[in-house]
Amino acid sequence: MQNNEKRNYSIELQKLIDKQGTVKPKLLLHACCAPCSSYVLEYISKHFDITMLYYNPNITPESEYTKRLDELKRLLKTASFCEGVRLMNCKYDPESFFEIAKGLEELPEGNERCFKCYMLRLELTAQTAKENGFDYFTTTLSISPYKNSKKLAEISLVLEEKYGVKWLPSDFKKKGGYKRSIELSKEFDLYRQDYCGCVFSKLEAERKRMNNDSSTCE
Secondary structure, three states, X not given: OOOHHHOOHHHHHHHHHHHOOOOOOEEXXXXXXXXXXXXXXXXXXXXXXXXXXXXXXXOOOHHHHHHHHHHHHHHHHHOHHHOOOEEEEOOOOHHHHHHHOOOXXXXXXXXXXXXXXXXXXXXXXXXXXXXXXOOEEEEHHHHOOOOOHHHHHHHHHHHHHHHOOEEXXXXXXXXXXXXXXXXXXXXXXXXXXXXXXXXXXXXXXXXXXXXXXXXXXX
């Protein structure tokens, strides 16, 4: 078995695309928000029959959840590279996130609470892909430099084995993906948030802003 630590998932994805025939495989793509989805769709929408799954129970408050969903819907209607892409929305379910976050509330972003959140969202994606006959599943999360792409891959490979649906190898921040997502966000005037979505990351972002503001005072 190949050592996952040494795998380059970005290269693997491009090789897979290069080998494809004329029939587009069915991909269930978990979407965290419109800005992260923008580059991912620009890159792969020509090569896959894509349905996006908006499942993000970590986002609070509900108004923030709805705002991000509305921006994703607007992107899908506006961008030419989104033609034919469908959207599957899930019920807003913050209780699921708070359940897996119990005892981990004080951890900084990027630790075990985040990994459990990855698993929560990716497991429903893999399960839904299995139930609906998709060829692949993956997520837009790896485009963010603040997300642990190795942990996302590790979780996805576990779920691939559990549900029998292939994980589409990906690390979308590579090849200038994150930079391009910022450019596309400006082009389509997309709402970009400064925290991942959960109340804990929001508080952390607010503390950082306060510290930065205080450090500039005379």
